[in-house]
Amino acid sequence: MSIAPVIYVIEPFGGSIRRHNANLPLLFADDLGVTRGDGIFEAMRVEGGQAHNMERHLERFRRSAEALDLPLPTPEKWQEATKAALEEWGEAEGKCTWTLTRGRASTSIPTGWVAVEGIDAETLREREKGVKAITMERTWQLPTEFPAKTVNYAATMAALRYATKQGAQDVIYLNGAGLVLEGSRSSVVTTKGRKLRTPAAPGILPGTTQAAIFARAEADGWRCKRKEMNVDYLLGADSVWLVSSTRGPVRVTHLNGQKLPKPANVEEIRELMRSAL
Amino acid sequence: MSIAPVIYVIEPFGGSIRRHNANLPLLFADDLGVTRGDGIFEAMRVEGGQAHNMERHLERFRRSAEALDLPLPTPEKWQEATKAALEEWGEAEGKCTWTLTRGRASTSIPTGWVAVEGIDAETLREREKGVKAITMERTWQLPTEFPAKTVNYAATMAALRYATKQGAQDVIYLNGAGLVLEGSRSSVVTTKGRKLRTPAAPGILPGTTQAAIFARAEADGWRCKRKEMNVDYLLGADSVWLVSSTRGPVRVTHLNGQKLPKPANVEEIRELMRSAL
Known part of the structure; x- marks a missing residue:
């Protein structure tokens, strides 16, 4: 701009x-x-x-x-x-x-x-086209009592540069046990039928956008909850989204090189998420 | 100043x-x-x-x-x-x-x-009086291939504030297995007789001051090497030091509330370390 x-x-x-x-x-x-x-x-x-x-x-x-x-x-x-x-x-x-x-x-x-x-132009592109993401173990933990949103993103920026070299645009962090945590600068939300899920695990930064989406979706009759999930769960979902305030809902089109399904109601989901922002 | x-x-x-x-x-x-x-x-x-x-x-x-x-x-x-x-x-x-x-x-x-x-005045005081330190598990790992010295010290600053509330002035990090890593902004060096030791474990930032001290001490006939060590090893050493470029050698006087020994040759050791800086 x-x-x-x-x-x-x-x-x-x-x-x-x-x-x-x-x-x-x-x-x-x-x-x-x-x-x-x-x-x-x-x-x-x-x-x-x-x-x-x-x-x-x-x-x-x-x-x-x-x-x-x-x-x-x-x-x-x-x-x-x-x-x-x-x-x-x-x-x-x-x-x-x-x-x-x-x-x-x-x-x-x-x-x-x-x-x-x-x-920025990159964000506008991602909203429209979605992103290819790779999973990566996060080798640091946020304090579980309350994970503060600090400016300490050097490791995240390095992870994103690594993702770029692999032909991807974003990173989804896993913990040492293989549980899904969150996107590098976003929360993970999955859909399956009329259910929305977001990862449950220690050390996830509470997502303001994820919370707003869940509040809105529940009012619309979706069932929403936190759930422990691994990579296989993501691969088996109807759709996987990275949500954040300024990027909005961004669909993950590929995970670790594997193409993810694009459900028939993708525009309905996108509109639901957008309306909550 | x-x-x-x-x-x-x-x-x-x-x-x-x-x-x-x-x-x-x-x-x-x-x-x-x-x-x-x-x-x-x-x-x-x-x-x-x-x-x-x-x-x-x-x-x-x-x-x-x-x-x-x-x-x-x-x-x-x-x-x-x-x-x-x-x-x-x-x-x-x-x-x-x-x-x-x-x-x-x-x-x-x-x-x-x-x-x-x-x-700053605090550093001058620490050089003279030493510091009380507490040990704390470090919940993040630096990349082992090369731990970069980034400006991401928010977690370290939080750890130091926690130490202050416990009546201590510094923190020595341990890994999940209880191995000693390093000080919050320094390397750990121990003495035992004519031997200097510094912790060996993945994810320790290579210490420029520790390296300079070892080079100088070896020339003076001390035996120097890296060694895996736990808290008991620190408690059993003749003396424990936190060394960094600008603080110089700072002796750890208390660890987790326990008084550490002050060897008879403490001034000789301090002078050896100082002369390497």
């Missing part, structure tokens, strides 16, 4: 918000967000001047901050900054990201900002 | 270096170093206008870049920027950090910089 991102900085401890020119640097070299990856984020879809599913993101953001002993975000301030950014951004679809880091080592003042930007 | 850090930015792909005012922001909000923790670093001790052990750090920096598919750092440029920063910094002891991130999502140009700053 050639449209410049809109950035609003949130002064921590409940202070003011201010607009930041995206063409100027924002973070100092000693920000612990970059020197130690000591920060958290949330990303959500925006459209029509609205941030979608904001309550669920606020709640997870708060819990991530809690897990990292960061000052708890003041919801009103983040909502105010998001609103200001969206007024400037307009009606177009986009991605809104909240980031909160421990801030500069030299000042101990946390760094927080809201950024709204366009959806 | 109240002395302002000295920062030099390295244009990637072998370009120029430039001084950066540490009181101005450096990183853009879309730098993948902060949004995805997609970056690597090295930290080394400086004194008398020299960066110590630079060759070993350059080598590890190069291998970390390779592991992350980052453009390989041009050694001459990083040396040139380090030299320029040190000329400005002067003779005082300090810490020099090299950081290289994948750069801005919007430009794909990596971000690299050298920063020289003072040694």
Whole structure:
């Protein structure tokens, strides 16, 4: 997208918000967000001047901050900054990201900002065409008490580069016992008849989009639940989806090189999932 | 330290270096170093206008870049920027950090910089007084082929906060089988008579300081090697040390609340280790 991102900085401890020119640097070299990856984020879809599913993101953001002993975000301030950014951004679809880091080592003042930007071309393509995915054992565990959504994605980015070299576009993580965990930046949802399933296993980041989809689908008469599943379960499902706020529902077309079925009601499912976002 | 850090930015792909005012922001909000923790670093001790052990750090920096598919750092440029920063910094002891991130999502140009700053008061205290440490299972594994030194320290920072709540100052990681791995930001070295040992286990980041200490100690007639060790081995050693470039040798005075012995030759050992840095 050639449209410049809109950035609003949130002064921590409940202070003011201010607009930041995206063409100027924002973070100092000693920000612990970059020197130690000591920060958290949330990303959500925006459209029509609205941030979608904001309550669920606020709640997870708060819990991530809690897990990292960061000052708890003041919801009103983040909502105010998001609103200001969206007024400037307009009606177009986009991605809104909240980031909160421990801030500069030299000042101990946390760094927080809201950024709204366009959806990248790759994401638009994946929504339409789906993705080929490979499974990979995840060699790290998120703390089970609450898996915080930190900015520590270096291993994930390496996994995605590996997937690309294998001709795939995404990775589905398994644990050491072969149980399905989640996508690299998404939750896994499967369909079988009128049933939706998402993996149950320790260390899965609670998916805001998966939760919204389940809530909507249950209202529409689908039966939804968490379930322990392995790769064979994925291969035997009617369809497999990676769902996340900004990518929306993305169908997995191939898993480990094997073509997955495309059910007759694929458009109905896609529409159900989209309507929940 | 109240002395302002000295920062030099390295244009990637072998370009120029430039001084950066540490009181101005450096990183853009879309730098993948902060949004995805997609970056690597090295930290080394400086004194008398020299960066110590630079060759070993350059080598590890190069291998970390390779592991992350980052453009390989041009050694001459990083040396040139380090030299320029040190000329400005002067003779005082300090810490020099090299950081290289994948750069801005919007430009794909990596971000690299050298920063020289003072040694913080906490580190000075630890060098003198030693640290109380606790052991903790590390729930993530570094890739065994080459453990890159990334900026993804959120879990480590959480572990250190946990240690602080237990009245300790540092953490020694164990693997699932109870084998000692390394300190949270250091290598473990033990002494027993004229023998130095460092843990052998998959997924330990090769320690530049440990390597330098072993090279020096062997020249002085100590027998040095890697060895699989558990917590009992640490408790039975003559002394246990956490060694890293900028902290130097820090003796572990207590492990999991148990007081560790302080050998008669503690000053000889400390001097041996210091002289290798």
